[in-house]
Amino acid sequence: MTKALDLTSLTSDPTPICVGAEAAEHYEIVRKTLKRITEDWREQPTLEQLAGEAGLQPIQLQRVFSRWAGLTPKQFLQAITLDHAKALLRDSASVLDTSYEVGLSGSSRLHDLFVTHEAMTPGDYRNRGAGLKIAYGFHPSPFGQVLVMATDKGLAGLGFADPGGEEEALADMCERWPAAQFVADQNATAMYADRVFDPDKWQQDQPLNVVMIGTDFEIRVWQTLLRIPMGQATTYSDIAASIGKPKASRAVGTAVGRNPISFVVPCHRVLAKGGKLGGYHWGLTRKRAILGWESGLSGPVLECV
Numbered sequence: 001m002t003k004a005l006d007l008t009s010l011t012s013d014p015t016p017i018c019v020g021a022e023a024a025e026h027y028e029i030v031r032k033t034l035k036r037i038t039e040d041w042r043e044q045p046t047l048e049q050l051a052g053e054a055g056l057q058p059i060q061l062q063r064v065f066s067r068w069a070g071l072t073p074k075q076f077l078q079a080i081t082l083d084h085a086k087a088l089l090r091d092s093a094s095v096l097d098t099s100y101e102v103g104l105s106g107s108s109r110l111h112d113l114f115v116t117h118e119a120m121t122p123g124d125y126r127n128r129g130a131g132l133k134i135a136y137g138f139h140p141s142p143f144g145q146v147l148v149m150a151t152d153k154g155l156a157g158l159g160f161a162d163p164g165g166e167e168e169a170l171a172d173m174c175e176r177w178p179a180a181q182f183v184a185d186q187n188a189t190a191m192y193a194d195r196v197f198d199p200d201k202w203q204q205d206q207p208l209n210v211v212m213i214g215t216d217f218e219i220r221v222w223q224t225l226l227r228i229p230m231g232q233a234t235t236y237s238d239i240a241a242s243i244g245k246p247k248a249s250r251a252v253g254t255a256v257g258r259n260p261i262s263f264v265v266p267c268h269r270v271l272a273k274g275g276k277l278g279g280y281h282w283g284l285t286r287k288r289a290i291l292g293w294e295s296g297l298s299g300p301v302l303e304c305v
Helices: 020-039 047-054 058-069 073-079 082-088 106-112 122-126 166-174 186-196 216-225 236-242 249-257 284-298
Strands: 115-119 133-139 145-151 154-161 181-184 208-212
Touching: 020 047, 020 058, 020 284, 047 058, 058 073, 058 284, 073 284, 082 284, 133 154, 133 166, 133 186, 145 166, 145 186, 154 166, 154 186, 186 208, 208 216, 216 236, 216 249, 236 249
Parallel strands: 115 208, 133 181, 154 208
Antiparallel strands: 133 145, 145 154
């Protein structure tokens, strides 16, 4: 049974997005509830059933959702439906034609993180990370434990782990640059975990520097992902067209799945045609959670027609 939560600061109304250790604790409840709904949606589990399975009272579960996502459970579930996904895809091709500086305002602007990025040379990638020193550390996040990896030039990797999956997540990320030197350094990575998930720290005058380590094709795809504003989505085929490779949708899908800097480089905003979620390297439940969380940041949930 989930341990008792301190609910004294929570209300039943949506509140600002939750970050920090509290967010990580609440995410476990949200994750399990989302998994239950996703797997057993035909049964239409009630709020009372879901709360009982979480070891909470219905009002407590509602408060956890509202505090964590900035949305009521009903709004949150609407934000992860197929209809809402289809709404996010409206004009998906034109989304990628929008410049970083024109037409994007408020919370939609360049992922709000004001990311600057550079790429390692093709030679660095072919060397499989030889000569590269990468610090790593695990930290709490609104989406479970986050693995942050950084070089002296900036953020190079970000992945997620469910409870007990930390070693697997680390091995997954290290496999991408097997010849690099990996050093556990919580202090070096904490600043990134702190900034990435706190909307109050997404500031234009303090851009987050990202280092992309991949093939030329992968980097082109990842750079394109940065052009998808919060609250919108695009498709694999539209990305392929935007980089001048209209027949390369499958290769684009592979590159999206290989994105080493999840969340910051928003591969979760790429959907299959028709609005289906498609895949996600860190699990579809987490992808639903991220999209719902972002809906709470980017404004009212779109009305589903």
